[in-house]
Amino acid sequence: TQLLEQSPQFLSIQEGENLTVYCNSSSVFSSLQWYRQEPGEGPVLLVTVVTGGEVKKLKRLTFQFGDARKDSSLHITAAQPGDTGLYLCAGVRGSQGNLIFGKGTKLSVKP
Amino acid sequence: ETGVTQSPTHLIKTRGQQVTLRCSSQSGHNTVSWYQQALGQGPQFIFQYYREEENGRGNFPPRFSGLQFPNYSSELNVNALELDDSALYLCASSHRGGSGELFFGEGSRLTVL
Numbered sequence: 001t002q003l004l005e006q007s008p009q010f011l012s013i014q015e016g017e018n019l020t021v022y023c024n025s026s027s028v029f030s031s032l033q034w035y036r037q038e039p040g041e042g043p044v045l046l047v048t049v050v051t052g053g054e055v056k057k058l059k060r061l062t063f064q065f066g067d068a069r070k071d072s073s074l075h076i077t078a079a080q081p082g083d084t085g086l087y088l089c090a091g092v093r094g095s096q097g098n099l100i101f102g103k104g105t106k107l108s109v110k111p
Numbered sequence: 112e113t114g115v116t117q118s119p120t121h122l123i124k125t126r127g128q129q130v131t132l133r134c135s136s137q138s139g140h141n142t143v144s145w146y147q148q149a150l151g152q153g154p155q156f157i158f159q160y161y162r163e164e165e166n167g168r169g170n171f172p173p174r175f176s177g178l179q180f181p182n183y184s185s186e187l188n189v190n191a192l193e194l195d196d197s198a199l200y201l202c203a204s205s206h207r208g209g210s211g212e213l214f215f216g217e218g219s220r221l222t223v224l
Contacts, residue, residue: 004153031211042115042201042215043154088153092211098144098167099213101153 003027004091004102012108016078021105023089024071030092032072033099034063037086048092079109115204115216123222124192132187132219134202142166143185144213145177146201154201160185161207189221197223 005024013019023032031050035043047056049065049072056063060083062075072089086106090099116135124130136143142161146154156169160179174190183204189196199220203213 006153041217042203044215045212048211090153098156098159098169099146099154101146101155103151103153 003100004089006087006089006102006105008105009103010106010108012110013079015080015109015111017109018075018077019079019107020073020075021087021107022071022073023102025091026070027091027093028069029100030069032065032069033090033092034072034074035088035090037088037104038084043088076107079107081109081111083107084109115202115214117200117202117216117219119219120217121220121222123224125224126192126194128192128223129188129190130192130221132189132200132202132221134185134187134204134216136183136185136202136204137214140204140206140214141183142205142207143179143183144203144205145185145187146203147171148199148201148218149195150198157187192223194223197221 007022033048034046037043047063052067052069054065060077064073086104088101088104090101115137118133144159145157148154157171158168159166163179176188179185199218201215201218203215205213
């Protein structure tokens with residue numbers, strides 16, 4: 001059973017388009033993190049959301065944590081080819097470092 | 112500031128063999144976590160080491176074992192390799208009591224034939 005479901009699994013869009021990816025769970029997490037992973041590299045942390053309803057912005061990326069702390073979304077405005085990569089959400093439970101990852105959304109932005 | 116480094120970057124083994132993967136944590140970090148990422152999947156937590164002791168374990172059999180050394184570097188050992196062990200093995204370091212951010216290495220890509 002996948003604790004964190006990410007959708008869509010794959011997304012191919014043109015440069016300049018907007019997109020939203022979702023991360024849903026039936027479990028409550030103390031916090032949720034979003035990572036971006038490029039081929040041949042490890043995941044890199046983009047943001048941590050902690051409070052239910054929290055919204056964080058990172059340039060063209062907007063992250064939201066659901067009120068019940070079970071789900072999250074990532075919205076990218078005016079996507080660029082440099083945004084291409086695998087976007088992973090990870091729920092934090094228990095001890096530090098024990099992250100539960102979703103399968104990821106593979107994003108391809110074409111010029 | 113030195114980042115997380117892993118070795119080897121790629122290796123090929125056959126079923127039944129044993130493998131050791133190594134990780135040097137980022138300077139100032141005292142905690143190391145290991146993750147397995149199969150193709151098309153998100154990383155799965157294997158275990159975490161803090162102060163040279165295992166401090167949390169995911170749903171992996173005992174043939175997956177590890178060590179942490181006094182300098183906080185770490186090893187992941189896998190015995191009796193199976194085909195399904197083929198994956199990218201990621202090491203992540205962090206500082207207990209810090210921000211909670213994990214810093215991942217580039218991983219070791221293991222292929223089991």
